[in-house]
Amino acid sequence: MRELLIICVKEMSRMTNEGKDSVLPKDQIESPLVEEGNSARNINGEMNLKKGPWTAAEDAILMEYVKKHGEGNWNAVQKHSGLSRCGKSCRLRWANHLRPNLKKGAFTQEEEQLIIELHAKMGNKWARMAAHLPGRTDNEIKNYWNTRIKRRQRAGLPLYPPEVSLHPYRASQQGLNIGGTSYRSKGHHDHLLHNCYEIPDVPFDSLKPSQGRISNSAPELPDNMLMKGMGGSRYDSFSSPLMYHGQKRPRESSTSVSYSGSGRNDFLFSESFGLSFPFDSDLNSTNKIQQQQPLGDDQDGHTLLYGNNFSASKPTTAAMKLELPSLQYFDSGSWGVISSPPPLLESVDTFIQSPRATGTTVGSNCSSPRNSGLLDALLHEAKALSSAKNHYSSEKSSNSSTVTPGDIADSSTLNACDAAEWDNYSDPLSPLGHTTATSFFSKCTPPISASGSSLDEQPPHIEPFTGREIKSEAEDYALTPVRERERDTITRPDALLPSDWLEQGSGKGYGVKDQVVMTDAIAALLGDDLSSDYKQMAAAGTSSGPSQGWVLGSCAWNNMPAVCQMSELP
């Protein structure tokens, strides 16, 4: 090692003398430096740190240093070893290339599969993902993923297999490619994570069941889930997505125009329910935005971009552009298959806790159902169980959904192009699939079109509820003329809207029978212990709900606070 080091230092010296210009970036080359050996100092005597590719000599020095002193204290490397690299650079080099047990080479199939799963769970949490992939670095995973999505984008394939598509996190991430334009801010992932209760591994156990795969990772409840889920204060942030309670505030948001704090969750809510007003805890501010962004504003040609014409406001073009993300989110049209995402369970929570946006008052002790992770967990668990029973039929049902020409195929349901690729992931008995809760709630979810959608372009994707009655309705849906469905769809958000908005739609609603079914479904979700309570509340709630046709809406509207309280029971 010692010899190697000497050789390397010699080589380095040679390079420094002969060809350092080829290594140093232009700005360094042109800067007035006085260089000595392998390091350089500027006129102030500060070290001029080298950038660019590492040489073998530098690697050797770094390795030697770490061998002696261990990892950490990276800034000391420069001082002690004479390496003219900043500590950051050293750490990166070590972590990504020099540290032992690094796995080199292409990802194995298992690794790729795991990455997909992890990404569906975690989003762009590369470091966390890397923790599940021994020998792999976050950078590697990130690069792999970015390449992958690029490839799939080009191929017009959805990012995830259909089985994964309903995972709240994933769905929210993909789903937020609203109109092909995505809205992303640094903070969104945190928000999403905060608002995504994961029943670990449930969504993925079905993937490649024959592979006897790994899942070496212990079921991971995101730290923030545990904390925020059970009353962590940061969870409250979701009740007011426009406000960044946490320390992380999207950098971009500060510059967005007339749309303060345009974190993605603003759209999470909007999209999940086809409402386009940023959900602000402060109704006044919403009104303010409404004034600034009148209905029908089409300054950027996305009048209906956010679902339908209920649009009360939308971010300005400037804001959008500022929110434009990394290549995970695609330009308009690139993701032709992206459709209205399946409604998110978390959306329901958002919905539930949106009294202020809807003008309903909720008891203070329950102002944020987000305070209760138990409810979410219950719902997830219930939906998993339920869909395990019903997945197969609903899958068939959804697959048979009529796709009219011009419709945008719903990637989350099934993309024909992708079907073959993901066939091997399919498991009719998967606990994932179309979940009861999600399907159930999807009735409240108007469509968000992928490509600057107007209502004429895309019928809603409605996940068939797995219960018998609802399922038949879903089948009806497939047979329902598109125009009629559109009308139907337009009316659906009424459950969310103030009464004056409710009059916008006159489509069919759901009758008492449906109410019962839904009530039963929720009761089922809540389990025996809670179901009777819930049913009582639902019975009370439906009678006073804003719309007979919106059972869930009215349930959530009127009763979920109580449910929320229930969820806080030990």
Add this chain to the structure above:
DNA sequence: AACATACCCAACCGCGTCTTA
């Protein structure tokens, strides 16, 4: 063979968080 495009990957940058004095 020349060019264009896609792909891969290492490295940098900026910011947030953690730690420590």
Add this chain to the structure above:
DNA sequence: CTAAGACGCGGTTGGGTATGT
């Protein structure tokens, strides 16, 4: 308690290589 430094993370960039036309 606070400020500064260290560290970690995620997004982005740019160069080299492979592949297609």
